Amino acid sequence: MGRRVKVTIDGKVFSAEEGESLLAVALRNGIDIPHLCYEECLEPYGSCRLCIVEVVEGFKKGITTSCTLGCVDGLKVLTNTPEIEKHRKVLFELYLAQAPNSEKLKKLAEKFGVYSTRFKEKNLKNDPLNGKCVMCGLCVRVCNDVLGVGAINFIGRGYRATVNVPYFEESDVCKGCKACVEVCPVDAIDYSDVGDKRVMISWSNTKVDLIKCSVCGRYFSPLPVFGSVSKKLSEYGVVCDVCPDCRKRLIAKNMTSSGGYNSYA
Amino acid sequence: MRVFTDSRIEKAERELLAADKPRISVGLATCGISVGGDRVFEEFKRLIEEKGYDVSLKKTGCIGFCKEEPLVNVKLPGKAILVLHRVTPEDVPEILQKVESGDDSFNKVLFQIDVWDHKTVPPISYGQPYEGIKRWQEIDFFKYQEKLVLRNAGIIDPESIEEYLAVGGYRALAKALNMSPEEVIEEVKISGLRGRGGAGFPTGLKWEFTRKEKSDKKYVICNADEGDPGAYMNRNEMESDPHSLIEGMIIGAYAVGADEGIIYVRAEYPLAVERLQRAVEEAREWGFLGKNILGSDFSFDIKIVKGAGAFVCGEETALIASIEGRIGRPRPRPPFPAQRGLWGKPTNINNVETWMNIPLIILKGGEWFKQFGSESNSGTKVFSLVGKVNNVGLVEVELGTPLSRIVFDIGKGAPGGKKIKAVQTGGPSGGCIPEWLFDTPVDYVNLAKLGSIMGSGGIVVMDEDTCMVDTARYFLDFTVDESCGKCVPCREGLKRMLDILDDITKGRGKKEDISLLKELASTVKVTSLCGLGQTAPNPVITTLKYFEDEYIEHVVRKRCPAKVCVELIEYEIDEEACTGCGMCARRCPVSAITGEIGKSFSIDKDKCIKCGTCLDVCKFNAVKKVSRGLEDG
Numbered sequence: 015m016g017r018r019v020k021v022t023i024d025g026k027v028f029s030a031e032e033g034e035s036l037l038a039v040a041l042r043n044g045i046d047i048p049h050l051c052y053e054e055c056l057e058p059y060g061s062c063r064l065c066i067v068e069v070v071e072g073f074k075k076g077i078t079t080s081c082t083l084g085c086v087d088g089l090k091v092l093t094n095t096p097e098i099e100k101h102r103k104v105l106f107e108l109y110l111a112q113a114p115n116s117e118k119l120k121k122l123a124e125k126f127g128v129y130s131t132r133f134k135e136k137n138l139k140n141d142p143l144n145g146k147c148v149m150c151g152l153c154v155r156v157c158n159d160v161l162g163v164g165a166i167n168f169i170g171r172g173y174r175a176t177v178n179v180p181y182f183e184e185s186d187v188c189k190g191c192k193a194c195v196e197v198c199p200v201d202a203i204d205y206s207d208v209g210d211k212r213v214m215i216s217w218s219n220t221k222v223d224l225i226k227c228s229v230c231g232r233y234f235s236p237l238p239v240f241g242s243v244s245k246k247l248s249e250y251g252v253v254c255d256v257c258p259d260c261r262k263r264l265i266a267k268n269m270t271s272s273g274g275y276n277s278y279a
Numbered sequence: 280m281r282v283f284t285d286s287r288i289e290k291a292e293r294e295l296l297a298a299d300k301p302r303i304s305v306g307l308a309t310c311g312i313s314v315g316g317d318r319v320f321e322e323f324k325r326l327i328e329e330k331g332y333d334v335s336l337k338k339t340g341c342i343g344f345c346k347e348e349p350l351v352n353v354k355l356p357g358k359a360i361l362v363l364h365r366v367t368p369e370d371v372p373e374i375l376q377k378v379e380s381g382d383d384s385f386n387k388v389l390f391q392i393d394v395w396d397h398k399t400v401p402p403i404s405y406g407q408p409y410e411g412i413k414r415w416q417e418i419d420f421f422k423y424q425e426k427l428v429l430r431n432a433g434i435i436d437p438e439s440i441e442e443y444l445a446v447g448g449y450r451a452l453a454k455a456l457n458m459s460p461e462e463v464i465e466e467v468k469i470s471g472l473r474g475r476g477g478a479g480f481p482t483g484l485k486w487e488f489t490r491k492e493k494s495d496k497k498y499v500i501c502n503a504d505e506g507d508p509g510a511y512m513n514r515n516e517m518e519s520d521p522h523s524l525i526e527g528m529i530i531g532a533y534a535v536g537a538d539e540g541i542i543y544v545r546a547e548y549p550l551a552v553e554r555l556q557r558a559v560e561e562a563r564e565w566g567f568l569g570k571n572i573l574g575s576d577f578s579f580d581i582k583i584v585k586g587a588g589a590f591v592c593g594e595e596t597a598l599i600a601s602i603e604g605r606i607g608r609p610r611p612r613p614p615f616p617a618q619r620g621l622w623g624k625p626t627n628i629n630n631v632e633t634w635m636n637i638p639l640i641i642l643k644g645g646e647w648f649k650q651f652g653s654e655s656n657s658g659t660k661v662f663s664l665v666g667k668v669n670n671v672g673l674v675e676v677e678l679g680t681p682l683s684r685i686v687f688d689i690g691k692g693a694p695g696g697k698k699i700k701a702v703q704t705g706g707p708s709g710g711c712i713p714e715w716l717f718d719t720p721v722d723y724v725n726l727a728k729l730g731s732i733m734g735s736g737g738i739v740v741m742d743e744d745t746c747m748v749d750t751a752r753y754f755l756d757f758t759v760d761e762s763c764g765k766c767v768p769c770r771e772g773l774k775r776m777l778d779i780l781d782d783i784t785k786g787r788g789k790k791e792d793i794s795l796l797k798e799l800a801s802t803v804k805v806t807s808l809c810g811l812g813q814t815a816p817n818p819v820i821t822t823l824k825y826f827e828d829e830y831i832e833h834v835v836r837k838r839c840p841a842k843v844c845v846e847l848i849e850y851e852i853d854e855e856a857c858t859g860c861g862m863c864a865r866r867c868p869v870s871a872i873t874g875e876i877g878k879s880f881s882i883d884k885d886k887c888i889k890c891g892t893c894l895d896v897c898k899f900n901a902v903k904k905v906s907r908g909l910e911d912g
Contacts, residue, residue: 060611061765063806073613077805082611104802108771132795133775149764168606168764171589173774175764 019087022071024094030085037065037080040093047080047093048102048126050109050199051150055160058082062150063105066098067091077101099127107131114138115145116200142178142216146202153177153194153203163189166217179217188214190222190236212236227257234258280453280573282566283444291441294335295434296405297354301334301378305366306350306433308341308518309550310511315367316349322368323375332379340519342433343673344420347389350433353378358406359393360434361385362415383409390415398430398639399447419691420670423684425651427659428635429675432519437554440561443522449567451638455530456575458641463534464490467637469645471657476502476593476630477705477734478810479723485627488617489535492625497537499528500602500621500628503544503551504586504593507706508757510737512661513631515673517544517551520635521558525581527634529567530641532579535627539580543598546585555583590761594809595628597763608763609809630735632661653679656722660733666702666740667693676721683717686740697742701825705734707754707761708814710821711747730821732814746843747826748833751818752780758815769812772803776819784844788834797823838908845889848906852893854879856901863893863902 017032023040030039035058040047050062058081067080071090077098080091092098106123111133113119123129138145151168154177158164165188169176179185190212195203204215207224210233214220224233225240234257235243244254256264293299305311305320323336339352347364353374354360363374364387377385392415393408408414415421426432435442443449455463468483489497501524505513517524528540544552559581562568570578584602591597592607599621601607620626636658640648649657656678662685664674669691676685686692686702693699701711704721710731712719719725723733741750755777764770779796782788800816800823807813823830832838839847852863852872857879864872864880871887874880882893894902 058611060808061767063766063768063808066806079611079808084613100798101802101806104772104798105767105806108767108775111775112767112771134778149767149770151765168608170764172759172762172764173770175770 019085019089021085021088022090023067024092032086033084035081036067036083036085036089036091039085040080045093046125048106048122049081050122050148051152052081053152053156053197056152056155057159059151059155062148064102066101067093068095068098102126103128107133109148112136113146113148113200113202116148116202118200119146119148141176142182142204142218143176143202144204144216146200147177148200148202149175149177150199151177152197152199156193156197161189161191161193163187163191165189165220166194179220182218184218185214185220188217188220188222189238189242190214190220190224191239207233209233225255227260228255229260229264230257232257232259282573283450283453285444287441288444291439292445294337295442295445296403297335297356299356301356302337302352302354303334303374303378304337304339304352304354304436306341306348306352307338308515309548310341310345310515311348311350312550314348318368319349319351319366319371322371326371326375330375330379332375334375334378337436338438339434340432340437341515341673343424343429343515343675344389344670345672346670350389352392352433353385354405355381355383356406358383359391359408360395360405361391361409361412362389363387364389388412390418390421392434395434396426396430397434397446398427399450399642403446420672420674420689423680423689424675425659425677426675427639427651428516428523428632428661429519429673430639431523432515432673435520437519437521438557440522440558440565443520444565447642448522448638449526449565451642452526452529452567453573455533455641456573456577460490460534460536463530463641466645467534467640470636470640470648471645471652471655472633472636472640472648473656473723474630475632475636475660475735477708477732479733482629482633485617485629486531486535488615489537489625489627492618494625496539496622496624497535498621498624498626499532499535499537499540500595500598500626501528501540501542501544501631501634502593502595502598502628503542503548503631504598505548505631505735506545506590506593506761507708507735507737508754509665509739510663510706510735512663512673512736514548514551516631516635516661517548518554521551521554522562523635523638524555524631525558525562526567527637528581529562529572529579530637531627531629531634533577535625537627538578540582541602541621542581542583543586543592543602544583545588547588552583552585559583589763590757591763591809591811594811597809598628599626606763608765609811611808632736652677653720653722656724660721660736662721662736662738664690664738664740666738667697667699667742667745668740669694678722679720681718681720682712682738685721685738686717690740693740693742697744699740699742700745701741701747703731703739703741703750703754703818704737705732705814705817706737706739707757708732708810708817709734709737710817711741711750711825712821713825716825730817730824732817744841744843746784746839746841747822747829748780748784748839749841749843751822752777752784754818755780755815758811762811762815766806766808766812768803769807769809769815772799772807773812773815775799776803776816780819783830783833784839785846786833786837786844788830790834793823793827793830793834832908836908839906842904842906844906847908848889848904849884850882850887850889850891850893851903851905852880852882853901853903854881856899858899858901860898862896862898866892866896868892 049065060082065080106128110131114135223237396402472482473479597609616626661675
């Protein structure tokens with residue numbers, strides 16, 4: 015644990031760890047600051063710009079993103095000045111035109127008082143991400159920085175930039191783990207489990223084999239994920255080829271029959 | 280030190296002075312080559328070999344007068360250097376004959392250099408001046424310049440470390456190694472040198488940050504990813520005097536405690552890359568790079584990394600990402616590169632020109648350096664003066680020089696006696712400064728006050744025929760293309776601004792567009808992640824500030840006052856002036872012009888594609904370009 019410091023958000027004093035993201039402190043304490051690209055397991059990235067706050071006392075005064083703002087003792091910020099609301103409204107409008115099909119984005123914008131956009135909707139014909147992507151980069155960063163897989167990345171530059179697999183060709187490194195789907199704040203990434211295959215629809219229909227549960231016969235995990243997980247867990251004597259539902263049942267059964275639980279833990 | 284008494288240096292000195300035989304050097308920076316300097320050089324080489332002339336032929340960089348290229352320096356023993364301009368291969372035989380026979384009545388002489396101050400040594404007397412020929416400092420183009428960074432450009436051979444040594448090269452390094460790193464930093468701090476990449480951060484302070492970081496490994500980087508449209512200062516500096524840059528970097532590395540340096544130079548500068556590569560190898564051979572430099576316990580080496588042509592990689596965090604092989608996208612600061620830079624290690628990044636100032640500051644002292652420039656803006660700045668200006672070229676002036684001096688006294692105004700309307704400083708990140716503010720001193724503080732920036736030093740001059748809305752659109756088109764796409768204001772906001780400007784220049788603009796444009800510009804400026812987005816709206820903001828009437832003309836009257844925006848102009852034939860020669864009709868690519876020979880012709884506006892050919896070919900000024908707009912027509 016680092017040193018504890020006191021920071022002031024909208025006049026209220028909170029305790030924080032020195033250097034931690036101010037956005038994290040705010041969210042933890044129930045202060046709602048909109049954000050799309052922030053995720054606890056990743057380094058602050060500062061791309062969505064929605065979490066802007068105004069620093070009134072600190073290293074550098076003025077408007078900055080709270081996710082990348084490190085807490086120092088005496089830091090004072092405001093989250094809802096007219097200036098911030100003005101800029102945030104424009105940013106939301108830009109997003110609404112960029113990703114016109116995302117319901118989640120619309121809800122977030124509405125929550126902060128933005129119901130429509132003055133900009134023309136972007137032409138997103140044949141967009142693998144369904145006109146929902148806001149380019150927050152969470153999927154790319156999870157795939158590359160957390161999992162070390164690197165199946166997807168940014169393609170192109172500027173307003174033409176998008177996220178996908180290289181050359182929009184089926185990926186041979188994607189493990190079908192769905193971390194990208196889970197982390198996406200706007201539900202832009204499509205996938206589907208069909209029979210013994212998982213199809214990552216948005217990633218040029220990349221197909222990954224699924225593995226069957228040895229008890230009930232249901233397909234439940236992508237084979238490449240199972241491979242790396244089971245290798246680690248087998249060292250602890252854990253049997254892995256069982257789906258989560260059956261595992262629950264087996265644990266329950268063991269507990270009732272032997273009075274304790276020692277297998278499938 | 281023994282290295283400085285090497286006999287090869289004395290030989291180079293004799294060559295520079297043409298002590299033994301005449302010396303001809305051809306200006307071969309990219310600017311000279313692009314107008315045929317290389318062909319002139321080849322012709323000299325061929326003839327000298329063929330005829331066996333006893334003449335030494337050298338390459339040199341660019342002295343800055345790009346408008347007059349190809350430039351050739353001719354130096355006869357004991358005499359001043361004559362600079363000949365606009366030399367063609369056809370001129371070569373005569374020049375050589377005259378050199379051979381000692382006849383000094385050369386054609387195409389632009390000026391002479393009898394004494395030149397390389398700054399690193401006492402002024403060198405190159406020889407007896409000629410009578411009746413202007414000295415370089417008597418020419419308006421040079422009169423107001425102060426050459427610190429370009430101290431050797433256009434005189435020495437950039438491909439010869441011996442010539443650099445002959446004019447006092449690497450002496451600053453020797454001096455620095457006898458100082459403590461802290462003393463070196465102190466000297467730079469005293470000089471008041473500010474980063475020449477554009478933002479103007481105090482260099483000494485930056486060095487101190489990196490110095491104070493504790494780490495087993497540190498880096499210094501030279502940012503040579505120059506990419507502003509119309510700016511080529513760094514290219515010429517590297518092509519003309521690569522060793523100044525290298526010497527500066529070695530001193531910087533010693534000061535901050537780095538043992539590895541990287542020059543990040545754009546791949547579009549092949550000649551600069553080649554000359555730097557050569558200079559690095561030479562420096563290594565001479566012991567200025569490598570292990571135990573000049574017998575000290577300081578070791579340092581330089582590597583050259585070529586950028587792949589993304590403008591955003593001039594931003595330091597994107598530049599680092601690019602060197603590491605990652606996508607060239609900026610990240611938020613802090614942590615600054617001084618804390619966490621290349622490969623996570625403390626890194627000091629400076630621009631080419633910043634580095635080139637260092638040897639002077641160390642050798643002559645910070646106080647000496649401060650005598651140039653103005654209060655808190657010490658030293659000089661090299662500008663590339665381009666656009667609608669007579670004297671196009673590289674101009675090095677003291678900071679604080681008024682814009683009018685640069686544009687009118689040095690640049691000699693616009694060609695054809697046109698009225699100058701504005702200049703754009705700092706490239707696409709800068710702003711347009713109107714003519715009525717030309718008494719503004721050019722420095723970091725004053726340009727910022729006007730809503731522009733110094734940037735890396737591009738000055739684009741615009742005359743009365745320039746449409747300011749179109750200019751803003753042009754620069755925005757560039758930044759939209761170069762935005763990395765990471766943060767939303769720059770990625771989406773700039774594109775929306777461009778769409779609005781497109782509408783306005785095509786006559787589709789609405790009144791509310793101007794306020795929306797202002798609103799967007801403010802949000803993009805305030806909320807963008809890196810310098811690219813934060814400054815990209817500047818051309819729009821400043822043109823709206825100083826030339827809003829032009830925007831209103833476009834939007835309300837659908838008129839382009841400068842007659843540039845194609846959709847808002849028409850071509851007409853003045854019946855009175857038309858002689859009926861029919862030239863326009865013959866040249867019109869879409870047969871839009873009809874009439875009777877000997878009488879007069881007229882243009883069918885529905886067919887006309889507004890290519891302007893008729894205007895160009897009419898010898899009687901009968902074709903007129905008009906932008907009437909709504910009220911008149």
